[in-house]
Amino acid sequence: MPQATNYDAIVIGTSQGGRFLPIALAKAGRKVALIERGHIGGACVNVGCTPTKTMVASARLAYLARRGADYGIHIGPISVDLQAVRTRKQGIVEGARLGYESRLTAAQELDLLRGEAHFLAPKTLEVSLNGGKTREITAPLIVIDTGDRPEQLEIKGVESVPVLNSTTLMELNTLPEHLLIIGGGYIGLEFGQMFRRFGSQVTIIQRRPRLLMSEDEDVSDEITKILREDGITVLTGTTPQQVEPLSGGRIQLTVRTPQGEQQLIGSHLLAAAGRVPNTEDLTPEAAGIQLNKEGYIQVNEQLETSVPGIYAMGDVKGGPAFTHISYDDFRILRTNLLEHGNASTQGRLVPYTIFIDPQLGRVGMSENEARKQGRNIRVAKLPMNAVPRALETGETRGFMKAIVDAETQQILGCAILSLEGGEIMTIIQVAMMGKLPYTALKEGTFTHPLLAEGLNALFMTLDS
Numbered sequence: 001m002p003q004a005t006n007y008d009a010i011v012i013g014t015s016q017g018g019r020f021l022p023i024a025l026a027k028a029g030r031k032v033a034l035i036e037r038g039h040i041g042g043a044c045v046n047v048g049c050t051p052t053k054t055m056v057a058s059a060r061l062a063y064l065a066r067r068g069a070d071y072g073i074h075i076g077p078i079s080v081d082l083q084a085v086r087t088r089k090q091g092i093v094e095g096a097r098l099g100y101e102s103r104l105t106a107a108q109e110l111d112l113l114r115g116e117a118h119f120l121a122p123k124t125l126e127v128s129l130n131g132g133k134t135r136e137i138t139a140p141l142i143v144i145d146t147g148d149r150p151e152q153l154e155i156k157g158v159e160s161v162p163v164l165n166s167t168t169l170m171e172l173n174t175l176p177e178h179l180l181i182i183g184g185g186y187i188g189l190e191f192g193q194m195f196r197r198f199g200s201q202v203t204i205i206q207r208r209p210r211l212l213m214s215e216d217e218d219v220s221d222e223i224t225k226i227l228r229e230d231g232i233t234v235l236t237g238t239t240p241q242q243v244e245p246l247s248g249g250r251i252q253l254t255v256r257t258p259q260g261e262q263q264l265i266g267s268h269l270l271a272a273a274g275r276v277p278n279t280e281d282l283t284p285e286a287a288g289i290q291l292n293k294e295g296y297i298q299v300n301e302q303l304e305t306s307v308p309g310i311y312a313m314g315d316v317k318g319g320p321a322f323t324h325i326s327y328d329d330f331r332i333l334r335t336n337l338l339e340h341g342n343a344s345t346q347g348r349l350v351p352y353t354i355f356i357d358p359q360l361g362r363v364g365m366s367e368n369e370a371r372k373q374g375r376n377i378r379v380a381k382l383p384m385n386a387v388p389r390a391l392e393t394g395e396t397r398g399f400m401k402a403i404v405d406a407e408t409q410q411i412l413g414c415a416i417l418s419l420e421g422g423e424i425m426t427i428i429q430v431a432m433m434g435k436l437p438y439t440a441l442k443e444g445t446f447t448h449p450l451l452a453e454g455l456n457a458l459f460m461t462l463d464s
Ligand SMILES: Cc1cc2nc3c(=O)[nH]c(=O)nc-3n(C[C@H](O)[C@H](O)[C@H](O)COP(=O)(O)OP(=O)(O)OC[C@H]3O[C@@H](n4cnc5c(N)ncnc54)[C@H](O)[C@@H]3O)c2cc1C
Pocket: 012, 013, 014, 015, 016, 017, 018, 035, 036, 037, 038, 039, 040, 041, 042, 043, 044, 045, 047, 048, 049, 050, 052, 053, 115, 116, 117, 118, 145, 146, 147, 148, 166, 187, 278, 281, 282, 313, 314, 315, 316, 321, 322, 323, 324, 326, 355
């Protein structure tokens, strides 16, 4: 093998964090190698946020079209062309990917290596290039942004049936007649509602007692009610036992429910039971990088691994798995590596939005978390049917809820289950960032009739 090429920095993975950091390092005059084995842009652009939210938009249109008559608009029978939905999705994904690719290839002092990285030693990597050759490269600074992938199902008989995951489900050209979904988390819920709206029968099988177990009970319960209203079968506290193929390509799934064993028959099976980190192929053990028991890379608050000079960002380090967190990891590393700062993950707000309809926008503490910490709290809650904008648009499902510190009047967190719940949550997040007391939102003048105006009424519920 030829001699190793020396770089100032190596970044592995081109996701939201991984593609910005090498550009910033290169702009600062460092000689940088960026390695990517798959599509440029990582999971978010190619198989995550971008394609799903594009398809969620198609599904919402189908939903609204079916509700046309409620608004006095008659448009005839509705049909869904899944191939056209997919083509629209592919166009948006490819456009985004090409944009990222051209920015990376145009960057000076940056070598984009298309292949898979494996550690040979703490500061040395071998890259198996996509063309078949290998290269050895070294750098004093290495940043790992290799992400994660769908976890495979461990159910008796699983090898005897085709199992879809979040990536392959989006490549179907024909609509599943009955989609069985294992897992009642983000992916199970977003795809469950999407395919129900496209016209599939959908059953969600959730092992834990509630959907979205880390949310408060009232949030989980309201979401379950909404999904059931939409015609989705939601089975909670239910464990898949065995799966087997039936004639005609159908699939039989035996589950243990709180009421006893039950047989479900579906046309397709989706694994949405969590994700596992992309660490095996990376051979981090060759560098002495410590992993936790689930295989995630252990980092400190500055994102440094157990090996000095090697950092990890994004999903591969465990914890909240969102694109904006991967991007914030980039900010931390840029501050510390290029600006002599001391940024850390400590105390950062982790907002997120689940793109069901109505959306669930969440930030800060849940009521359960605040009570567990023994905080003296007050809880503001308002059903969406008390908000004029929701009534006018016919989108009254859900509620707004905020947790307030009874002594300081500061907002500790919120759950907004509403049309554009993510945007409304962000208004509260900004108030939290500015450390405003809840009274500032209670008394603020907001445009009538916006959904945001509902924040006045939400916090007024604390007057009584
Ligand atoms: C269906 C779905 C929907 C989602 N929706 C949202 C959403 O709406 N909002 C949101 O915030 N988050 C969403 N997420 C989560 C989001 O996609 C991830 O949190 C985000 O992509 C994490 O980025 P990352 O930095 O960890 O790297 P990733 O995006 O996981 O990218 C890692 C990259 O590293 C490459 N790689 C891996 N190993 C190697 C190796 N050894 N050598 C070379 N390259 C390697 C991979 O090919 C990949 O391109 C969704 C995820 C999924 C699956």
